[in-house]
Amino acid sequence: MAGTAVLGRVTWRSAAVIGLHDETATARTIALAVRDWPGHIAGQHVDVRLTAADGYSAVRSYSIASAPSSDGRIELTVERLPSGEVSPYLTQQVMIGDDLELRGPIGGWFVWRRDQTEPIQLVAGGSGIVPLMAMVRSRASAGSIAPFRLLYSVREPETVFYRDELRALSNQGDSVVITYAYTRVTPKDWPRPAGRIDAELIASGTWPSNLRPSSYVCGPTSFVEHTTGLLIAAGHDREKIRTERFGATGERK
Amino acid sequence: MAIISRGFAGRRSAADAKLPPGQYLTTDFPVLSAGPTPHISLDRWEFTIDDGNNVLKRWDWKSFRELPTETITVDLHCVTRWSKLDTAWEGVSLDVLLADIKTDLPYGMFRSYGDYTTNLPLKDVMNKQAWIAFKYNGADLEPEHGGPTRLLVPHLYLWKSAKWVKGLSLMPQDKPGFWESLGYHIYGDPWLEQRYSGE
Numbered sequence: 001m002a003g004t005a006v007l008g009r010v011t012w013r014s015a016a017v018i019g020l021h022d023e024t025a026t027a028r029t030i031a032l033a034v035r036d037w038p039g040h041i042a043g044q045h046v047d048v049r050l051t052a053a054d055g056y057s058a059v060r061s062y063s064i065a066s067a068p069s070s071d072g073r074i075e076l077t078v079e080r081l082p083s084g085e086v087s088p089y090l091t092q093q094v095m096i097g098d099d100l101e102l103r104g105p106i107g108g109w110f111v112w113r114r115d116q117t118e119p120i121q122l123v124a125g126g127s128g129i130v131p132l133m134a135m136v137r138s139r140a141s142a143g144s145i146a147p148f149r150l151l152y153s154v155r156e157p158e159t160v161f162y163r164d165e166l167r168a169l170s171n172q173g174d175s176v177v178i179t180y181a182y183t184r185v186t187p188k189d190w191p192r193p194a195g196r197i198d199a200e201l202i203a204s205g206t207w208p209s210n211l212r213p214s215s216y217v218c219g220p221t222s223f224v225e226h227t228t229g230l231l232i233a234a235g236h237d238r239e240k241i242r243t244e245r246f247g248a249t250g251e252r253k
Numbered sequence: 254m255a256i257i258s259r260g261f262a263g264r265r266s267a268a269d270a271k272l273p274p275g276q277y278l279t280t281d282f283p284v285l286s287a288g289p290t291p292h293i294s295l296d297r298w299e300f301t302i303d304d305g306n307n308v309l310k311r312w313d314w315k316s317f318r319e320l321p322t323e324t325i326t327v328d329l330h331c332v333t334r335w336s337k338l339d340t341a342w343e344g345v346s347l348d349v350l351l352a353d354i355k356t357d358l359p360y361g362m363f364r365s366y367g368d369y370t371t372n373l374p375l376k377d378v379m380n381k382q383a384w385i386a387f388k389y390n391g392a393d394l395e396p397e398h399g400g401p402t403r404l405l406v407p408h409l410y411l412w413k414s415a416k417w418v419k420g421l422s423l424m425p426q427d428k429p430g431f432w433e434s435l436g437y438h439i440y441g442d443p444w445l446e447q448r449y450s451g452e
Contacts, residue, residue, distance in 0.1 A: 010449050012255075050258040050263070051255040051256060051258050051261070052257070052258070052261050052263045053257055055255070056265060058264075059275055059334065061333060061334070093259075098259060099256045101256050106436060107435065108436050109287055109432075110287075221284040225290060225397055228288075228289035231289075232289055238289045238367070239288075239368070241289050242288060243286060243288055245283075245284050
């Protein structure tokens with residue numbers, strides 16, 4: 001029984017690039033049609049392999065941004081790292097019609113399943129929004145009414161991913177409540193000065209701990225250390241907090 | 254047969270020759286953990302070895318630090334594909350910790366503060382292959398890197414080097430730990446590229 005799932009996960013599959021969309025000046029969403037895609041759970045990632053003409057190859061992991069679906073299509077959002085090996089190619093060179101190779105889905109811990117009904121607190125730092133967006137989209141496509149809140153920290157307004165879609169989602173009934181935190185530059189007339197998330201913002205922008213939410217925190221290591229510390233100080237159980245971190249060189253996301 | 258990525262050249266370096274397949278070199282020290290970093294005070298810290306029924310050995314911080322230590326310089330290979338070369342650690346060898354224990358049990362489950370676990374064949378942690386490390390680069394090990402103590406098993410992928418380690422349970426049969434239950438390889442040899450279960 002586990003055998004099929006295991007083989008499915010480690011097999012390299014061809015994936016045709018069927019759409020490209022720039023989220024910000026440095027991040028691009030790549031839509032892929034994956035041959036024999038087995039499906040995924042929100043929060044999982046894939047390995048992407050690029051191969052040069054002489055056979056040299058490089059592999060990096062990227063979180064899936066799209067909701068689970070049965071049509072074999074997934075979306076990845078890739079942030080370009082200036083000194084990266086794979087992300088510059090994926091954000092600047094790849095074209096619609098190209099074939100990439102990928103395998104997955106990978107990861108069974110940092111996931112939100114559609115049968116979860118408890119309140120969910122998402123906390124994103126920068127491109128850490130990607131797997132959390134898959135959860136938000138999964139909730140919407142499943143018609144789930146699990147109460148979701150998202151606290152999304154960005155450097156400045158221009159670095160927000162999925163801006164229009166998040167605005168639309170937060171304006172619906174049964175909505176996802178979204179709080180933005182701007183660390184360097186705020187929008188005009190923003191009530192709070194630029195700065196990193198603090199205890200006050202945790203108190204106003206996240207579920208109170210007595211609701212016992214499950215929390216998913218994703219972002220750079222320092223962001224995850226800082227915000228999980230604030231959540232624990234606010235009374236959240238550490239057992240209810242799942243994290244995914246990326247270091248300065250980490251291309252996972 | 255791999256698909257050639259149009260226009261992809263890649264970035265290679267001479268150091269890649271020293272790396273296991275599919276790894277790239279980094280000089281900083283990324284962190285990967287499944288949950289919040291636990292902060293353990295040394296007066297609460299302990300390390301125990303049990304056989305599933307009885308505690309066979311127990312150390313508090315004072316008795317642990319009275320044990321002979323070694324300094325080791327090793328390469329680290331993370332399953333997320335970064336490798337870091339020549340990292341310097343100080344720790345107590347598992348040979349020292351297991352010296353007085355007579356056992357036929359061939360496997361071990363390492364247990365951590367924060368409920369992380371990872372499984373290893375006992376032969377992989379003996380004969381100068383594994384340490385309970387408490388210093389990195391000459392300084393006390395930072396909590397985010399596993400302090401006060403982490404297991405160091407450098408010949409396997411780094412998830413086996415459990416952070417915040419607090420004990421070892423000896424087992425008659427191999428059993429998956431935390432990541433091993435979530436799709437990662439039961440053994441994790443980077444030179445055989447054993448990343449995921451089924452490889």
